[in-house]
Amino acid sequence: MATRLSDVAAQAGVSVKTVSNVINDYPHITARTRAKVEAAIAALGYRPNVSARSLRKGRSDFIALAIPEMASPYFAELGAEISRAAKRRGITVLIDQTEGESAAEKLVLDGMRGQLIDGIIFSPITTVPAKLTVADIGKPLVLLGERPAGGQFDRVAVNSVQASCDATTHLISIGRRRIAAIGVGGTSTGVVRRKGYRKALKAAGLPHDPALELAGTGYHREDGAASMRELLALPEPPDAVFCFNDLLALGALRTLADAGLRAPHDIAVVGFDDIEDGRYHSPTLSTISPDKEWLADNAVALLLDRIAGNGEAAHRDLTVPYTLQIRESTAG
Amino acid sequence: MATRLSDVAAQAGVSVKTVSNVINDYPHITARTRAKVEAAIAALGYRPNVSARSLRKGRSDFIALAIPEMASPYFAELGAEISRAAKRRGITVLIDQTEGESAAEKLVLDGMRGQLIDGIIFSPITTVPAKLTVADIGKPLVLLGERPAGGQFDRVAVNSVQASCDATTHLISIGRRRIAAIGVGGTSTGVVRRKGYRKALKAAGLPHDPALELAGTGYHREDGAASMRELLALPEPPDAVFCFNDLLALGALRTLADAGLRAPHDIAVVGFDDIEDGRYHSPTLSTISPDKEWLADNAVALLLDRIAGNGEAAHRDLTVPYTLQIRESTAG
DNA sequence: CGAGTCGTTTACAACGTTTAACGTGGTTGT
DNA sequence: ACAACCACGTTAAACGTTGTAAACGACTCG
Numbered sequence: 001m002a003t004r005l006s007d008v009a010a011q012a013g014v015s016v017k018t019v020s021n022v023i024n025d026y027p028h029i030t031a032r033t034r035a036k037v038e039a040a041i042a043a044l045g046y047r048p049n050v051s052a053r054s055l056r057k058g059r060s061d062f063i064a065l066a067i068p069e070m071a072s073p074y075f076a077e078l079g080a081e082i083s084r085a086a087k088r089r090g091i092t093v094l095i096d097q098t099e100g101e102s103a104a105e106k107l108v109l110d111g112m113r114g115q116l117i118d119g120i121i122f123s124p125i126t127t128v129p130a131k132l133t134v135a136d137i138g139k140p141l142v143l144l145g146e147r148p149a150g151g152q153f154d155r156v157a158v159n160s161v162q163a164s165c166d167a168t169t170h171l172i173s174i175g176r177r178r179i180a181a182i183g184v185g186g187t188s189t190g191v192v193r194r195k196g197y198r199k200a201l202k203a204a205g206l207p208h209d210p211a212l213e214l215a216g217t218g219y220h221r222e223d224g225a226a227s228m229r230e231l232l233a234l235p236e237p238p239d240a241v242f243c244f245n246d247l248l249a250l251g252a253l254r255t256l257a258d259a260g261l262r263a264p265h266d267i268a269v270v271g272f273d274d275i276e277d278g279r280y281h282s283p284t285l286s287t288i289s290p291d292k293e294w295l296a297d298n299a300v301a302l303l304l305d306r307i308a309g310n311g312e313a314a315h316r317d318l319t320v321p322y323t324l325q326i327r328e329s330t331a332g
Numbered sequence: 333m334a335t336r337l338s339d340v341a342a343q344a345g346v347s348v349k350t351v352s353n354v355i356n357d358y359p360h361i362t363a364r365t366r367a368k369v370e371a372a373i374a375a376l377g378y379r380p381n382v383s384a385r386s387l388r389k390g391r392s393d394f395i396a397l398a399i400p401e402m403a404s405p406y407f408a409e410l411g412a413e414i415s416r417a418a419k420r421r422g423i424t425v426l427i428d429q430t431e432g433e434s435a436a437e438k439l440v441l442d443g444m445r446g447q448l449i450d451g452i453i454f455s456p457i458t459t460v461p462a463k464l465t466v467a468d469i470g471k472p473l474v475l476l477g478e479r480p481a482g483g484q485f486d487r488v489a490v491n492s493v494q495a496s497c498d499a500t501t502h503l504i505s506i507g508r509r510r511i512a513a514i515g516v517g518g519t520s521t522g523v524v525r526r527k528g529y530r531k532a533l534k535a536a537g538l539p540h541d542p543a544l545e546l547a548g549t550g551y552h553r554e555d556g557a558a559s560m561r562e563l564l565a566l567p568e569p570p571d572a573v574f575c576f577n578d579l580l581a582l583g584a585l586r587t588l589a590d591a592g593l594r595a596p597h598d599i600a601v602v603g604f605d606d607i608e609d610g611r612y613h614s615p616t617l618s619t620i621s622p623d624k625e626w627l628a629d630n631a632v633a634l635l636l637d638r639i640a641g642n643g644e645a646a647h648r649d650l651t652v653p654y655t656l657q658i659r660e661s662t663a664g
Numbered sequence: 665c666g667a668g669t670c671g672t673t674t675a676c677a678a679c680g681t682t683t684a685a686c687g688t689g690g691t692t693g694t
Numbered sequence: 695a696c697a698a699c700c701a702c703g704t705t706a707a708a709c710g711t712t713g714t715a716a717a718c719g720a721c722t723c724g
Contacts, residue, residue, distance in 0.1 A: 002447055002470075002710090004709095004710060004711090005710065005711065005712095006710085014673080014674090015673065015674045015675080016674085016675095016710095016711085016712095017673075017674060017675080017712080017713095018672090018673060018674075020711070020712060021672095021673085021712095024712080028670095028671055028672055028673085029671095029672075029673090030671090030672070030673095033672085033673085047446045047447075048446050048710085048711075049387070049446050049447050049709085049710050049711070050383075050446040050447065050448045051382075051383045051384075051386045051387040051392065051446075051447065051448060051709085051710080051711090052383075052387050052679090052709065052710030052711040052712090053446075053710075053711055053712080054383045054679095054711090055381070055383040055384050055387055055679050055680065055681085055709090055710080055711075056678075056679050056710080056711045056712045056713085057679085057711080057712065057713095058679080060383065069412060070402070070408055070411055070412045070415070071405075071408050071409045071411075071412040071608070072408075073403075073405065073408070073609075076402055076403050076404075076405070076408035077403045079402055079403075079427075080401060080402045080403040080429060083402070083427075083429055084429070092426070094424070094426055095411075095415070095427055097412060097415055097416070099416075114379045114380050114381050114382040114383075114385075115334055115379070115381050115382065115383065115680095116382045116383060138334075221608065221611075221612045225612070250609075250612050251612060253612075253614065254612045254613075254614065254616075257614040276403075276553065277405075277582075277609045279553075280553045280557070280582050280583060280585075280586045281586075281613060281614070282585065282586065282589040282613070282614045284586075334680090336680060336681090337680070337681065337682095338680085346702080346703085347702075347703050347704075348681090348703095349682090349683095349702080349703070349704080350701090350702065350703080352681075352682065352683095353701095353702090356682085360700060360701055360702085361701070361702085362700095362701065362702090365701080365702080380680085380681075381679090381680050381681070383679085383680080383681090384679070384680035384681040384682085384709090385680080385681055385682075386681090386709095387679095387680085387681070387682095387709045387710065387711090388680080388681045388682045388683080388708075388709050389681080389682065389683095389709085390709080447710095
């Protein structure tokens with residue numbers, strides 16, 4: 001059924017190793033033999049067997065991307081970018097949904113897919129993995145997001161404190177004074193973004209009201225909607241909300257619409273992530289827009305560099321460029 | 333570094349073959365030995381090497397899912413469901429973005445990933461692959477979507493004609509008479525859904541106006557927005573629009589909002605797919621809602637059945653249950 | 665003209681697993 | 695007792711690929 005190296009060799013009248021050499025761009029090969037071999041490969045439609053290859057080489061050219069859930073637009077967009085970035089470099093991405101289980105457990109339990117994958121890009125957000133050590137993993141790992149890498153791993157992340165401060169400052173700059181925050185959960189994301197939020201309030205000399213900081217149970221539209229309902233029920237509702245991601249913001253906007261309120265007229269809303277939905281929502285959503293392509297490309301590059309053997313080099317911490325996109329939900 | 337079968341065997345004081353038997357659930361093993369072996373496996377943190385295993389067995393327990401793009405919410409949600417369904421059965425899904433290139437070419441060129449994957453779930457939508465034969469593939473394949481399977485492959489799909497007819501009929505039932513269609517491209521999806529659309533018009537005795545059938549260049553929000561702009565520019569704009577997927581519908585709604593028009597008051601809008609965005613958009617989007625979990629589960633089951641060896645059985649064509657979700661965009 | 669060199673190709677072993685074929689005691693049932 | 699089974703072990707041979715090291719020829723040089 002499947003054509004093997006030996007079939008190609010027979011067809012081309014050379015040894016198996018020579019065919020292998022041609023495939024792997026071994027330098028010393030005559031143009032003649034190379035042509036013969038390539039003709040044979042084409043004639044037989046030969047494709048190398050990745051299992052055998054990775055068994056022998058100890059490399060598979062597969063990397064894994066572990067994300068909380070791929071149906072979440074931000075992760076879907078990120079996954080798409082990372083797939084693309086990887087494909088450009090000839091490697092394949094295996095996407096793993098951690099689904100809120102302890103991702104650390106999953107990593108170790110799944111045993112890095114039985115040596116198949118060469119490394120992993122890991123994006124924890126809802127889960128706080130137990131302390132991982134390099135030894136636990138045994139494979140290169142690049143962290144995405146705010147969770148501190150502790151100098152142990154490479155990391156690629158937005159400066160969330162700064163970005164959150166910018167978002168909040170933007171709300172202040174359009175005259176809002178009573179600014180709520182949605183998503184201040186126990187996660188690293190929640191903690192870090194709240195820090196930026198408070199920093200902006202402080203810088204503007206505004207008090208920070210604990211009643212305006214809502215944790216919610218997650219980072220989905222429904223959580224944003226629920227949190228906004230809580231805010232509206234307050235004796236003194238806010239005049240603006242900074243949602244720690246776009247999904248929360250879209251949920252919050254829905255609640256506003258249901259209540260017959262308008263953004264930004266009644267309450268201004270700003271999000272974080274710049275997912276495509278936000279650009280088409282009514283009103284369109286102002287948001288922090290991280291450069292996802294940059295993020296993906298650098299995460300992949302970083303990981304491949306480690307895989308290539310730079311295991312000793314100091315661990316790098318890359319900061320993703322971002323912009324503040326001002327759209328209808330905060331623009332008069 | 334990596335622990336092998338022989339390491340486990342040494343630790344447990346049994347032969348390599350016995351360990352292999354334990355792992356593969358070979359029936360005749362004492363509880364004692366099984367316990368010893370399992371203890372050794374746990375102690376050493378052994379994970380079978382999937383490369384070696386799949387090289388030897390010719391099976392990898394990997395399947396591929398080929399979709400146009402994973403950042404598209406419908407496919408992201410579908411991919412998530414399929415991943416879940418596969419994981420339940422102990423197999424892993426490799427997601428492949430075809431990105432509008434000829435997916436058929438990609439399939440053959442990528443050579444089914446060099447024998448790594450056991451089968452493929454293939455969802456063509458924007459691309460119309462050249463005629464594929466079973467022989468070209470050499471691996472089980474399940475088709476998703478409207479493209480006719482030609483009796484050659486298994487297929488899982490919504491009855492798009494019926495569903496489109498239902499959606500259109502719903503618009504008629506709320507009193508609309510000038511109903512446009514967005515997405516009537518040259519793709520199978522476009523053709524089939526237009527068929528249902530026209531069928532409904534005919535059944536209601538309404539004329540069908542070619543000027544109201546817009547092709548657009550794709551199935552994204554921007555295409556829907558552009559098509560709606562065209563419709564609004566018409567001397568006699570429609571009073572309702574059936575968009576062939578939710579993304580088109582969301583784009584169309586955006587154009588309405590920009591134009592100061594309201595759905596359903598001025599123009600009612602119905603979509604197809606029931607992606608989560610639609611449930612939170614303002615207005616919320618009426619849509620055809622296929623049971624994605626059913627779809628995913630059955631697609632995976634079908635594929636695994638083929639992989640298990642039922643290669644000879646007749647090719648099956650499964651019809652996905654759906655409902656019409658009536659929401660704000662068509663409700664008074 | 666033989667020794668050395670270089671460029672090109674090849675034989676062989678190895679990666680970790682499973683399957684096959686066979687062997688060996690031990691237990692049960694009649 | 696004898697067969698029939700059971701629970702393992704042993705050994706060898708694959709699966710398809712690549713790394714190592716060695717062989718081969720042709721060419722250069724002294």
